[in-house]
Amino acid sequence: MGRKVTVATCALNQWALDFEGNLNRILQSIRIAKEKKARYRLGPELEICGYGCSDHFYESDTILHSFQVLAKLLESPETTDIVCDVGMPVMHKNVRYNCRVIFLNRKILLIRPKMVMANEGNYRELRWFTPWSRIREVEDFFLPRTIQSITGQVTVPFGDAVLATKDTCLGTEICEELWAPNSPHIDMGLDGVEIITNGSASHHELRKAYLRVDLIKSTTAKNGGIYLLSNMKGCDGDRLYFDGCAMVSVNGDIVAQGSQFSLTDVEVLTATLDLEDVRSYRAQISSRCISASRVRPFHRVRVDFSLSSFDDLDLPTSDPIQWKYHTPEEEISLGPACWLWDYLRRSKQSGFLLPLSGGVDSSAVACVVYSMCTLVCRAVAADNGDVLTEVRGIVQDDTYLPTSPQDLCRRILTTCYMASENSSQDTHDRAKYLAQQIGSYHLTPKIDGAVKAIMSIFQVVTGKVPKFRAHGGSGRENLALQNVQARIRMVIAYLFAQLSLWARGLEGGLLVLGSANVDESLRGYLTKYDCSSADLNPIGGISKTDLRGFIQYSIDKFRLHALQGIMSAPPTAELEPLTDGKVSQTDEDDMGMTYAELSVYGKLRKVLKAGPYSMFCKLLLMWKNRCTPKQVSDKVKHFFRTYSINRHKMTTLTPSYHAESYSPDDNRFDLRPFLYNVAWNWQFRCIDNEVSHLEGNRNTDILEEID
Structure with a gap:
């Protein structure tokens, strides 16, 4: 009868510029799709070269090697009798485009360039690519000679077109186009395109999956049709983690869900769907039919191929499912863990060192x-x-078989509690107890000798002996003495990362892990080049509030009871002298603000684009039941002063897993100056004027009540 189609969408762990590995993973996904009887296979955005090539896209080599990989795909017997849709960069008339290349049986059917670029937050696509702006227009693309020799084609269609097979019509979007207000899928659906596909490279952020799923469900609910999403997964070579979530939706329902976090490099999701369900769903919506009768048609590339078979009456179709979401705590547990795994195995290091x-x-x-x-x-x-092979390579033992997480942790994680005379016994015991429970190899070096040696150099040169504030010193002396300890810990961490395995008679080196959270970075509550300076930071994009939730999750999930004492203890840097053996210094007292307040400031500053005056106005309403206008003013001023004074630290932040929409990482996500007029004269004066006005009105109201 020919009305049921089986389609496949993929989540692939590609790696920027790893052309051989990327090719093998693409071929594996096609092989799996065919085994599952799919007649169409969709892959992620720029899967041939990897999405994260960045300025390597400027290099002609990147396009050359991408076409070489395409040639291998065209020649492979794996790609016969299945429509393959792959992502790669293409140069057309000396303009570089981010494209989908769709081919079947050694013939390229269409090269479809991206029309809407992602150019905010973590993305800079307009730096490397030009959007195709000629809507509904197609022109000839002259193939490289190496491709011509395989396909027998000199030119192929290039532009905004759709594919018309014998049984249906198929159109494609690329990542950001789904999120645009005038998405191509709208007019495609109105013009009778029944299957819409999206090859994507969409990164993980906490709680983002809800937006992605709701968007795709609403897309097919309003206009009917089948929608396939493919996505990258894993660490492509930078701060982002692409979180998979391949899915298939039809008429407002999700019928297939891929994993969001997984160590499997190749995941193929298939669904079997009835085209008549799409047609009947659309035909009953009167408003859609009226709009469809007026839409400007797309250029159709005719394809002598069917996605369905004639004998499909007994072929079961995919039923709607309920999407299973991870909690934020589960996302923190899984996303950064998968990101670290990719970095560890691909960097060829032997493990991690964590202060x-x-x-x-x-x-x-x-x-x-x-x-x-x-x-x-x-x-x-x-x-x-594949995972077992990678593990054995990391520990450099071809016979190793991990028997438990603790066993593996012992092999690849070294924890290091670097004690000083300002460290308490409580934190020493908590660190030791946690190390025992997770199984890490634990070290406890003391840093006092190194601190005294450094300070003796200063004393010999200047004849001065700085003191802590608790011993009568000034604020400058107090801060400098804290910073010396913090920076020495960084030096010691890297020393042990390089040589601790050597000292144990083992091969390799360790990656140093940092642990500054997103709120501390925003406030600048860290010492530049201290032990927050590391190779990687898996929590650098996560708030203190979410981290506390993750700690509680870890207590429940992993039975790490050592964390209970850590949860109940006040956060402290332990860089100032103890009082009767107890910690007298706390983070929130030092910062002059709470972590909860910092999260609010961060979201207002970055997400809502609020400067000092706008932030003051918004917080007046948010905190009207807890703060006077003067108190709000003082808090806003204190935040912006400390933020701007410490902004220079963001230029040296350890590369961190991106997980939060208000990350202050200035590498590319948060592009702002690092030299400010920290007085904010004009802005603060505007706030003062409003406070005077509000407080004056308040005093007038009080007088009226007394009268």
Whole structure:
């Protein structure tokens, strides 16, 4: 009868410029799709070269090698009798485009360039690519000679077109186009395109999956039709983690869901759908039919191929499912863990070194590594040979078989509690207890000798002996003495990362993990080039509030009871002298604001684009029941003063897993100056004027009540 189609969409863990590995993963996905009887296969955005090539897109080599990979795909017997849709960069008339190349049986059917660029937040696509702006227009693309020799084609269609097979019509979007207010899928659906596909490279952020799923469901609910989403997964070579979530939706329902976090490099999702369900759904919507009768038609590329078979009456179709979301705590447990795994295996290092202070932040990083070990052990137990091979390469033992997360943690994680005379016994014990529970190799070097040696150099040169504030010193002396300790910890961490395995008779080196959270970075509550300076930071884009939720999750999920004491202890840097053996310094007292307040400031500053005056106006309403206008003014001024004074620290932040919409990472996500007029004269004067006006009105109201 010919009305049921089986289609496949993929989540691939591609790697920027890894053309050989990327080719093999693409071929594997096509092979799996065919085994599952699919007649169409969709892959992620720029899957041939990897999405994260950045300025390598400027290089002609990147396009050359992408076409070489395309040639291998065209020649492969794996790609016969299945429509393959792959992503790669293409140069057309000396203009570089981000494209989908769709081919079948050694013939390229269409090269479809991206029309809407992602150019905000983490993305700079307009730096490398030009959007195709000629709506509904197609022209000839002259193929490279190496491709001509394979396909027998000199030119192929290039532009805004759709494919018309014998049984249906298929159109494609590319990532950002789905999110645009005038998405191509709208007019495609009105013009009778029944299957719309999207090859995407969409990164993970906490709680983002809800937006993605709701958007695709609403897309097919309003206009009917089938929508396939493919996505990158894994660490493509930078701060982002692409989180998969391949899916298939039809007429407002999700019928197939891929994993969001997984150590499997190639995941193929298939669904079997009835085209008549699309046609009847659309035909009953009167407003849609009226709009469809007026739409400007797309150029159709005719394809002598059917996605369905004539004998499909007994072929079962995919039923609607309920999307299963991860909680934010689960996302923190899984996303950074998968990101660390990719970085570890691809960097060819032998593990991690973590300065473990006994506080929430470094303990959260330890839990992320433990979660990674849990995922690895689970994959090995499920006979994932690729993961087992990678593990053996990391520990440099061809016979190694991890028996538990603790066993693997012992091999790849070294924790280091660097004690000083200002460290408390409580934090020492908490760090030791957590290390024992997760199984890490734990070190406890003392740093006092190094601190005294550094200070003796200063004393010899200047004849001065700085003192802590508690001993009668000034604020400058107090801060300098704290910073010396913090920076020495960084030096010691890197020393042990390079040589601790050597000292144990083992090969390799370790990656140093940082543990500054997004709120501390925003406030600048860290010492430049201290132990927050590391190779990687898996929690650098996560708020303190979410980290505390993750710690509680780890207590429940992993039975890490050592975390209970860590949760109940006040956050402290432990850089000032103890009082009767107890910590007298706390983070929130030092910062002059709470972590909860910092999250609010961060979202207002970055997400809502609020400067000092706008932030003051918004917080007046948000905090009207807890603060006077003067108190709000003082808080806003204090935040912006400290933020601007410390903004220079953001230029040296350790590369961090991007997880939060208000990350202050200025590498590309938060592009702002690092030299400010920290007095904010004009802005603060505007706030003062409003406070005077509001307080004056308030005093008048009080007088009227007394009268």
